[in-house]
Amino acid sequence: MGSWTEFDATYPPGVLTPASALLVALGHLAGASSIYANGQSGALADFLPRRGIAYEPDLLGRIEHYLKHVEVDTFAQEATQRLNRRQKLSLLLNMCHRRMAAGDERPETHPLIARMISALEIPLEELMPLRQSLSLLHDLSIFPQ
DSSP: OOOGGGTOOOOOTTSOOHHHHHHHHHHHHTTOSOSBTTGGGOOBOTTSOSSSOOOOHHHHHHHHHHHHHSOHHHHHHHHHHHOOHHHHHHHHHHHHHHHHHTTOSOGGGSHHHHHHHHHTTOOHHHHHHHHHHHHHHHOGGGSOO
16 A cells, blocks of 8 residues: 555635544554654654554644644544545444454454444444454464463
8 A cells, every 4th residue: 555645635624624633543543642652752642553554744743733733523423424434434443453453352352442433433244354353363262272
């Protein structure tokens, strides 16, 4: 996959874009109030993916604005309006993946993820088969010695 800018339309300054929606959701899941680790050190926070996304100043500014100044419910409403169905599913699966990597066996019950599932209007019946595939990714007990 190339950079996000290849796929994004031109958005007015300050509005939520699909790329920023994904990263803001991951930030909220991590409990972050900024994209910068340790305040103003300039280091990016650990919740940001390390590959596949070009960190342009505009994107970072949008994420920072939403984490610091926009309530989660308002963010969820805007994401519902801005994202298409595939983007909504990907956002939810990325959130589930993060929780499962941290040892959560039922990430869909995490309060923020449950809230986002509801806000994004994705039926749990549609998400669960995809989420179960993620379970295989994290179940190393199926490889006995």
